[in-house]
Structures are given as structure tokens and as C-alpha cells.
Amino acid sequence: xxxxxxxxxxxxxxxxxxxxxxxxxxxxxxxxxxxxxxxxxxxxxxxxxxxxxxxxxxxxxxxxxxxxxxxxxxxxxxxxxxxxxxxxxxxxxxxxxxxxxxxxxxxxxxxxxxxxxxxxxxxxxxxxxxxxxxxxxxxxxxxxxxxxxxxxxxxxxxxxxxxxxxxxxxxxxxxxxxxxxxxxxxxxxxxxxxxxxxxxxxxxxxxxxxxxxxxxxxxxxxxxxxxxxxxxxxxxxxxxxxxxxxxxxxxxxxxxxxxxxxxxxxxxxxxxxxxxxxxxxxxxxxxxxxxxxxxxxxxxxxxxxxxxxxxxxxxxxxxxxxxxxxxxxxxxxxxxxxxxxxxxxxxxxxxxxxxxxxxxxxxxxxxxxxxxxxxxxxxxxxxxxxxxxxxx
Numbered sequence: 001x002x003x004x005x006x007x008x009x010x011x012x013x014x015x016x017x018x019x020x021x022x023x024x025x026x027x028x029x030x031x032x033x034x035x036x037x038x039x040x041x042x043x044x045x046x047x048x049x050x051x052x053x054x055x056x057x058x059x060x061x062x063x064x065x066x067x068x069x070x071x072x073x074x075x076x077x078x079x080x081x082x083x084x085x086x087x088x089x090x091x092x093x094x095x096x097x098x099x100x101x102x103x104x105x106x107x108x109x110x111x112x113x114x115x116x117x118x119x120x121x122x123x124x125x126x127x128x129x130x131x132x133x134x135x136x137x138x139x140x141x142x143x144x145x146x147x148x149x150x151x152x153x154x155x156x157x158x159x160x161x162x163x164x165x166x167x168x169x170x171x172x173x174x175x176x177x178x179x180x181x182x183x184x185x186x187x188x189x190x191x192x193x194x195x196x197x198x199x200x201x202x203x204x205x206x207x208x209x210x211x212x213x214x215x216x217x218x219x220x221x222x223x224x225x226x227x228x229x230x231x232x233x234x235x236x237x238x239x240x241x242x243x244x245x246x247x248x249x250x251x252x253x254x255x256x257x258x259x260x261x262x263x264x265x266x267x268x269x270x271x272x273x274x275x276x277x278x279x280x281x282x283x284x285x286x287x288x289x290x291x292x293x294x295x296x297x298x299x300x301x302x303x304x305x306x307x308x309x310x311x312x313x314x315x316x317x318x319x320x321x322x323x324x325x326x327x328x329x330x331x332x333x334x335x336x337x338x339x340x341x342x343x344x345x346x347x348x349x350x351x352x353x354x355x356x357x358x359x360x361x362x363x364x365x366x367x368x369x370x371x372x373x374x375x376x377x378x379x380x381x382x383x384x385x386x387x388x389x390x391x392x
Contacts, residue, residue, distance in 0.1 A: 058216040059095060059244040062229065065220070072241040079245060081108035088116035088203070089240030091233060095212050096247045098138035099124050106140045114202025120232055122212045123148055123174040144199055144206060145179030157189050164223035170195045173210025207232055314378050315369060321382050322367065325389040332392040348388065355391055363388070 053075075054060040063073040074084065079092075081104065086092065092109065094101070098121050101109070113119050124138055137148055159167040175193035178186070184205065187196035195210040209232070214225040233242070257265070305317055329348075330337040336347045345364040352358050366384035370377040 054217060057246050059093070059246045061217040061220050062093075062215050063242070063244055065226075065229075066233075066242050073244065074241055075244040075246060077246060079105045079108065079243075081105065084243070086112040086117060086243065087240050090243060091118040091120065091240060092243045092245065093120045093212070093215070093233075094245045095122070095215070096245060097124050098122065098140045101138070101140055103139065106143065109140060110143055110201070113204040113206055116203035118204055118207070118233075120207045120209070120212070123176055123208065123210050125211075126150070126172060126174055141176065141208065144201065144208070145181050146197075146199075146208060147177045147179070149175045149177060149193060157187070157195055159224040159228065161224045161227050167222065167224040169214060169228075170210040175210060176208065312372070315372065318369060318378065318381060321385045321389075325385045325392075328389055328392045352388065352391055356387060358384075358388075 057063075057075055059075060063075050066073050076084075079101075086108070090112070092112065094109075109119055121140065123141070141148065156168045156171040159169055161167075170189065173195060175189070175195060176197075178194055178197055178199070181199050181201075183197040183199050185196070185198040186194060188194050197208050199206045199208065213219055214222075215229055219225050220229065308314070308317060326337060333347075333351065336344060336351065339347060342360065342364065345360040345367065348363045349358055349360040362384065366381045366388070368381075370381050
């Protein structure tokens with residue numbers, strides 16, 4: 001008899017992994033379509049923080065522009081006439097306060113101009129602390145017969161250049177008065193005060209102007225400032241070397257540290273404060289130090305005796321006092337120490353009958369051990385033995 005074979009069919013499982021992949025692709029495609037329809041790629045210019053020479057040289061952009069026009073440019077903070085020779089065709093632009101020029105620099109600049117050079121210098125900036133006119137004067141300007149005017153209400157000067165917006169300049173600059181030297185060119189404000197003058201000096205010329213802020217990096221991008229800069233440097237245009245003397249605009253080290261390094265020093269400061277908090281023991285006033293040991297040797301002996309007596313060992317104290325008395329008695333009266341009983345008591349009483357008026361019975365009682373816990377007998381025997389010992 002043969003067994004019949006049977007086959008069973010399992011139910012088909014859905015391909016869940018394939019469905020999940022299809023769903024993810026559908027979602028990604030939908031998101032991509034929406035993104036492309038709602039967004040577009042644009043270019044945006046972002047000004048990066050300045051670095052290098054432009055951060056401390058306010059005439060850096062002027063130097064670049066002059067190099068593009070064919071000038072030789074030497075930008076530095078000081079004149080250094082002994083280190084850098086000035087040519088007859090050179091131009092020197094002094095952005096610094098002319099009052100800070102030393103006597104040597106002033107003489108070197110005047111000799112340079114007399115030999116044919118071109119000097120551009122500003123008037124001193126308005127000094128709020130200068131109450132007298134003498135502090136406003138600069139030796140270089142006095143040598144050119146110029147006097148600075150402290151006119152706080154000086155009018156502005158309007159610059160008009162074709163194709164450019166009108167500019168207002170020299171509103172805060174110090175005006176000046178021209179002396180006996182006849183200027184080649186002169187420019188006054190609406191109040192009649194001189195804001196610019198080109199003065200001849202020897203073979204060269206000196207341009208004195210109420211301010212040179214238009215030559216700095218941020219202001220030189222304006223069209224009227226560019227035109228004014230070209231007119232100012234016109235006498236030696238594309239000739240010689242341009243020496244740009246600038247005032248370094250270096251920020252304070254602590255200000256730079258506070259503005260740029262706070263992400264480093266602030267966590268360190270917090271960690272230091274946390275460490276100090278952890279090391280701090282307590283608040284409030286200091287507690288007084290505990291008093292040191294002040295007990296003397298006699299106090300220690302007394303306290304020790306009271307302790308022994310309190311715990312029922314009075315006989316030990318009595319034996320010590322009796323032994324001390326007998327030891328001194330052997331040294332001072334060997335005959336009495338050799339005796340015992342009534343004979344010893346009688347001899348000791350005889351020895352002290354004039355000083356202590358003590359009888360033999362009292363001596364015999366003092367030399368006998370007191371009954372335990374008999375405080376009166378203990379004290380009287382101890383007192384008697386101490387008196388006898390002190391009289392030996």
C-alpha cells in the first residue's frame with residue numbers, strides 16, 4: 001500500500017523592503033521638484049573682514065591707486081629723513097597731526113620743499129582740551145607764516161563734480177590765515193576762512209588743507225574725493241615717489257582681546273571662579289582661634305592627684321607623701337629614721353616641740369595609714385606630714 005504525497009502552498013509575503021524603497025524615492029522626488037520650483041541660485045557678495053596692512057594704514061587704498069597710476073609709493077608711519085632720502089621730485093603726504101613733527105623732521109621737510117619737493121599737510125585737528133591758541137599752532141605751519149584759527153562754527157565747503165552727487169567737506173577742519181606769502185591757489189568757505197592754500201617755498205610748494213579725511217581708505221571710493229586727490233597731487237603727477245606718512249590706527253590690545261577672544265577667556269574665567277568657589281571653605285567673619293594649653297606643672301599635679309583620689313586610690317597619695325617625709329628624715333635625722341613605733345614618734349615630737357607644738361600621739365597618727373574613704377583622716381595626716389617635712 002503506497003502512501004499518497006500531498007503538497008501545501010504557503011501564502012505569498014509582500015516585498016516590504018521594495019515598497020519602502022519606492023516610498024522613499026517618491027518622497028525624495030517630490031521634495032526635489034518642490035525645491036527646484038520654489039528656489040533659485042543667486043550670487044551674493046559678502047565683505048570679508050579686513051586683514052593685513054589695510055587694518056592699520058588709513059592711506060593703503062591711496063597707495064594702491066597711486067601705484068596703478070605709475071607712482072612709486074613708500075608708506076610708513078614716520079618721516080625718518082636719515083633712513084629714507086627725499087628726492088626733489090617726490091611728494092610727501094603727512095596725515096598725522098603736524099604738531100607731532102619733531103624739530104628735525106620739520107627742518108628736513110622745509111629743506112625738501114625748498115629743493116623742489118611737494119608737501120601736503122593738514123591743519124591740526126580740533127582739540128577740545130586746547131583752551132589757548134598757542135597749542136593749536138604747529139612749528140611747520142608757523143615757518144610758512146600760517147596761523148591756525150580755532151573757529152568752532154566754521155562753515156562747510158561744497159564739492160561739485162560733474163556726474164557725481166554733491167559733497168560737503170571740511171565741516172570740522174581747522175581753518176587758517178595766510179601771512180605775507182602769496183598763495184598760488186586758495187580755497188575759502190562761505191564765511192571767508194581759508195580751508196586750502198598752495199604756498200610756494202623755494203623751488204617747491206606746500207599744500208595746506210583743513211583735513212585729509214577724504215584720502216583715507218573708506219572715503220576715497222567717492223568720485224569727488226578722487227578728483228580732489230588728483231588736484232592735490234597734481235604738481236608732481238606721475239613723477240618721483242609718493243611718501244605717505246600715516247598715523248597707525250592700531251586698536252588697544254585689551255579692546256581687541258575683549259572683542260575677538262571672549263570665546264576663549266570667558267570659559268576660562270568661569271572655570272577660575274568655579275574653582276575658587278570650590279576651594280572656598282565658608283562665608284562670614286573668621287572664627288577666633290582656640291585657646292592653647294595654659295595649665296602649669298603644678299596644675300597638672302593637682303589635677304592628677306584629684307583624679308586618683310576621686311577613684312579611691314587615696315592610699316597611693318598618702319604613701320607618696322609619707323615616703324617623701326621619711327626620705328628627708330633619713331637625710332636630716334638618721335637616728336629618728338632608724339627608730340620605729342612609739343620611740344620614733346616620741347623623738348620626732350621632741351624635735352618639733354618648739355616649732356610646731358606637736359605631740360607623740362599626733363605624730364604616730366600621721367605615720368599610720370588612714371582608713372579608706374575617711375576623707376578627714378586623710379587630709380589631716382597629709383597636712384601633718386607636709387608640715388613636718390617642711391620643718392626638717
